[in-house]
Amino acid sequence: MTNPADFYTPYADRFKLLGHPVRLQILDDLRRNPECVCHLEAALRRPQPYISQQLRVLREAGVVADRKDGLNVYYHLVDPQTATLLNAALGPVLPETRNLREKLPDCTCPKCAPPLVAEITLVES
Template sequence: MAKNNALSACTPETCDIRVVHLDRVARAKAEAIAQNDMQRLALTYKIMGDPTRLKIIMALRGGEMCVCDIAAFLGLSESAVSHQLRRLRESSLVRSRRDGQILYYSLDDDHVLDLVTVGLHHIEEP
């Protein structure tokens, strides 16, 4: 581990010396996921990153709701809510169930709830 001869400002995000730990790089490469899966995961977080869609997901934690219910909760038009629900459904974050003329939405599975729960625990840490 030789020191870098060039002087540079030390910041909390950088090392004082330049060294590559090949075993750690190899481990990270071995644990890396496929590019397609990486894209899908990034899209999931991007979809959930929109405040309106996240509010919908949070509302659905308590059980299924129809578009009218969600629109009333959010104070938005049913059209705006339908647009957001379409994005959530396309990303497999919510699913729908028809009961007569009413279409109910719910979280697609427990994994969606897990994503929200872990995120909440993270932000609640001191």
């Protein structure tokens, strides 16, 4: 006999996924813009393996997906139901923050780092 609460388990699982401050912040970032791991690492100030672990949890739950671009891996939000919950909890994304990629000094990805310019220092020979 199936348990009456089984109906609620998938919903509870999604809530549980959001019930973690780091994952929640990652999702709040990703709903504005796809981001690479190094960007999240810099924004959250957590070690890279830890970010990667949480991204795996989100990926295996089908909430985010990744796309390689050169050396970097960009994650983006794919689950509309999760976006709905984020809107309900955190409010809708402010239009002026959507697709706005802030430059993080600790992020080295090509979309963050300013293009390199030659820097020549003259010294006495």
